[in-house]
Amino acid sequence: MTFDNQYVVQRIDKANALRAAGIDPYANHSQRNTTIQKFHNVNSDLFNLEDKRDEHRHYTIAGRIMLYRLMGKASFLKIEDESGMLQIYVARDNLPENFYNDVFKKLIEVGDIIEVSGYPFVTQQGELSLHVDTLKILTKAISPLPEKFHGIQDKELRYRQRYLDLIMNSQVRKTFQIRSQVISLTRRFFEDKGFLEVETPMMHPIAGGANAKPFVTHHNALGIDRFLRIAPELYLKRLIVGGFEAVFEINRNFRNEGMDATHNPEFTSIEFYWAFKTYKDLIILTKEYFEYLFDHLNLPKRLPHGDIEIDFDCFTEIELIESLTVIGGVPADVVNNKEKILDYLRAQKLEAKVTLNLGQLQGELFDEFVEAKLINPTFITHYPVEISPLARRNDARPELTDRFELFIAGREIANAFSELNDPLDQLERFEGQMAAKDSGDDEAHEMDEDFVTALSYGMAPTAGQGIGIDRLVMMLTNQHSIRDVLLFPAMKPLNPNQQGEEE
RNA sequence: GUCCCGUUAGCUCAGCCGGUAGAGCAUUUCACUUUUAAUGAAGGGGUCGAUGGUUCGAAUCCAUCACGGGACACCA
Structure with missing residues (x-):
């Protein structure tokens, strides 16, 4: 196989640029110390605080970037782990010198898996978020994710590339x-x-x-x-x-x-x-x-x-033969007579194999007139x-x-x-x-x-x-x-x- | 196995009375320090599922095939 798609090539270039900057785009471990769900549970009290933040709490969280909103010197991202989705706030002046402009903005993008550390706060729009002071790439994705809003709709792609469906x-x-x-x-x-x-x-x-x-x-x-x-x-x-x-x-x-x-x-x-x-x-x-x-x-x-x-x-519980009449509406004098069943099936314009025995014909009647009605x-x-x-x-x-x-x-x-x-x-x-x-x-x-x-x-x-x-x-x-x-x-x-x- | 529908940019989709391909998101460049599908500006990106046919000319019409979806048939 080849990775010659223009977007893939771009991303491979970014992975190489990370290496050139001394950053391994495929880190071999993570310092994560909590999950996103736990983060939300533990910090829900911040909504009641005066300044809606607690700089004494500090968490390290890992997740895949699902959404990226860059506004000049600050950005909001949504990262997702198995337990849920978290908004993180990344601002230039909270990160090491030049990291925001040279690494974060240029080389990290939607689909990558990153690790972030910081303290919890609630944004002006009322969303519990992480105020990031450390950001590290864990895994570079060299193929772009499907579109953020519609996601992946094509059933064939969903089944063949189930991992994308799951992401x-x-x-x-x-x-x-x-x-x-x-x-x-x-x-x-x-x-x-x-x-x-x-x-x-x-x-x-x-x-x-x-x-x-x-x-x-x-x-x-x-x-x-x-x-x-x-x-x-x-x-x-x-x-x-x-x-x-x-x-x-x-x-x-x-x-x-x-x-x-x-x-x-x-x-x-x-x-x-x-x-x-x-x-x-x-x-x-x-x-x-x-x-x-x-x-x-x-x-x-x-x-x-x-x-x-x-x-x-x-x-509920009902005998098969009884279900033919009670649920299937087949006349009672038909259900135990092979010839009459054949006539009945023909009358309904259904194919009836003459070679079938009584039990098999009763099975046919059941499949035809009863099964679909058993909700x-x-x-x-x-x-x-x-x-x-x-x-x-x-x-x-x-x-x-x-x-x-x-x-x-x-x-x-x-x-x-x-x-x-x-x-x-x-x-x-x-x-x-x-x-x-x-x-x-x-x-x-x-x-x-x-x-x-x-x-x-x-x-x-x-x-x-x-x-x-x-x-x-x-x-x-x-x-x-x-x-x-x-x-x-x-x-x-x-x-x-x-x-x-x-x- | 039969019938119907679909297959167009990385993704979601328009275009289909035949005149050589478009949007949104994504991407690239620029602006922007509290956004919620962020926003504004500019650019790049396509063997229009495959093959053959009709035609001066096919994403568009026809045929065949492949894959997917649905219905039926088969099957517990």
């Missing part, structure tokens, strides 16, 4: 702070419940635990392909077989599918498995989990999400067995499973069920998936014989759940694209020559 937009930093808190709180919530955090393989010989296309990678020494995991489910259940009674894993899954506002090739989920429990216990646990999150995040229970509002005090948190329970290859059958109604999914703002947030632990039933369902795969469904589950073997040693009755962390953070931060809750969302390469074109 220019404190709200973006806030979103990712919340994301970090969510993950931290999630971990603490499950640990407090006695769950053990585990790490299972990311590279799988068989990509199992979900219906999805995997990424393929290659192990050179063994000469074999591996799949980046699409779900940790089958490994976590092996651990339940092994005797751990409550385990969770927070980590990435990888799915080789399309990208859009709710799908990134790698995404973060928590999956947890709890022995001697059922999906009903998980509904209770999930409600507790949300209570816990809202308490500790200090968020109101009613959150805006675009044009709508989500009420997190209003969790407040809703547990949809008792999924048909045909679309739940890993869930335990309901004792009374074996065509259904002891399963739920949680929907918020029309989106799936969590998927949970009482786990299937009958090894022979599991084997049959894998075989069913194999048949589906043979007949063209390339996202049907792979047979995992080792997993069936594990089950054959006996897995305690267990309930398991997965929660999509990215989508959860979207709900909590009022973001509508998964890219806005991922620090570095997947992007196509800018220069197609960088990535080999096989064709």
